[in-house]
Amino acid sequence: MRERVRIDDVVSPYVTLRRSGGGSLKGLCPFHDEKTPSFQVTPSRGLYYCFGCGEGGDAISFLQKKENLSFVEAVERLADQSGIQLRYVDDGGRTAESGNRRRVTEANRLAAEFYADQLTGPDAIVGRRFLDGRGFDRQAAEHFGIGFAPRGGRDLHNFLRTRGFRDDELVRAGLVRENGGWDFFQGRLVWPIRDAGGVVLGFGARRLFDDDRMPAKYINTPETVVYKKSHVLYGLDLARQPIAKKSQAVVVEGYTDVMAAHLSGVDTAVASCGTAFGEDHARILQRLIGQTSATQGEVVFTFDGDAAGQAAALKVFKGDQHFTTQTYVAVEPHGWDPCDLRINEGDAAVRELVGRRVPLYRFVMENVIAEYDLDRADGRVAALRAAAPLVASIRDRSLVAAYAHELGRMLGMDADEVRREVARGEKSGPRRQGPDVRGREYQSAPVPAPSPAPEQPRTDPGPELLPLPDPRDPRLLIERGTVQLLVQVPWLFSPDWGGLEADDFVHPTYRRLAQTARLVFAMYGDPDGAQPEGFDPTGWMQLLREGCDDAHAEQVLIALSVEPLLREPDPLYADAYAARLQLQRVNEAIATLKGRLQRTNPIEHAEEHRQMFTDLLAWETARKDLQARSVAVAD
Structure with missing residues (x-):
């Protein structure tokens, strides 16, 4: 690829x-x-x-x-x-051609166009009335691609057959039923469900007629090669860029709610399709919001204030560990969903609903406490025991103390007693955490003690990355230039790589890249000053990237692969860089040895002093040789 x-x-x-x-x-x-x-x-x-x-x-x-x-x-x-x-290749080792996927997505695209055209016909008047009653005009219907599935039973089937699709392809796309070739959607209002790139993956359809043989109010495309209900979110194609820009996602419960939210100015709204919001949906949103937004990003869920809404909130709370962003709940006091709210109180009310969001933890905590009689001592104790584990499991550790204090206020109990119960909850179960976003300093200095200031959200330690070198650090310029040559023109180095060793590189990231380049280039044989026959720059870079096995090292590798060289390189220039890099280590060794000589008494430790002096002469000889080789490096 x-x-x-x-x-x-x-x-x-x-x-x-x-x-x-x-x-x-x-x-x-x-x-x-x-x-x-x-x-x-x-x-x-x-x-x-x-x-x-x-x-x-x-x-x-x-x-x-x-x-x-x-x-x-x-x-x-x-x-x-x-x-x-x-x-x-599926889990069983079976393979399927991507042509199947292309045919399914093409059939879906044409089906979406067909349904949209049908919405303007006389048979779709019931669907247009439904949309009008929900506050959506023709422009809104066109913006969201809403269509109508005719009642004839084979209209879409016949249309797609004229476009060159076989029955088995239409069945695989979930557009036609296997027995009899009947259209999957009949006499229903249809919403196209697209991926983040705008590709139509499937459809959701609402019942309009009393004689519909499918009793469910809403039905969705069956599972296909492209449509997996646990992996799709309605409105994602429209909300993708606003979510990334604002670091916010608003999760609503239905297609018309997504429409109402977007038309009201909440353009980050999405909804799950035919299934409850789950782990895979959370991963999609987290990817859009981005890992770097852990302290600013937010996901807002809208739930009804009834028992079903509370149960849904509790389920989301249990899956909250899938987010590194903060999670909130927006509940409308009248129990209206965003679509009803827009109809009754206008666009501003929908925006205010999201603006009045409360932290998910607080919402769940309040609902748990509401089940107990707080006028009785035993009721307060029971409520504390039920709510304390929730507080203890909060992913953002900086909020635990604050919520423990708030829980004590809600219950009218002593703060110390609440903190003790929360502490027991912390010890009794694993803490839910996300990936560690903290980096590692490039130096051997001890890590300072934590500040008493509020902590960042505490998260699970992920793989420790190599430190990123500063490209402007004058102490590392020769290392950077040498690795740049190893990445771009490795064949220019002599068979012994100019005497380069791993210890010549002080920075661990440059050291990793140099080692990787030498190992990967070994497949081409010893360098001889000319580009090897059959050398593929693209394949070479891919092998280097795979060999890095570190995100920071790969980032530096890409930078070095495209940075222009100071001059047209040749073997002499590459050898000069290798010599200049080794010269740095030799100079350090000479300085260290001279210091030891000064501190050593030549009479009391004559043999040791004599050996160090001999070593110093050898190092000085090596330095002269390296200085002579390094003159080709431009200052």
């Missing part, structure tokens, strides 16, 4: 690229605001990198970041655009 897709073709619809020399292209970065182009694309290596914000990667990661797609979605998008056929 990476070898067959030109990265400049992928990037150019988003960025105006201009040639900048050395086979690279430049433009304004699409990931941050800038006036001077610092975004560079290198087609020969299939990579992009921004020297302003540090974003970098290949065609797949570019689509992932720009369109907020998962890895699989980005690969499928590129495959569809490039005519590449993917092969899927």
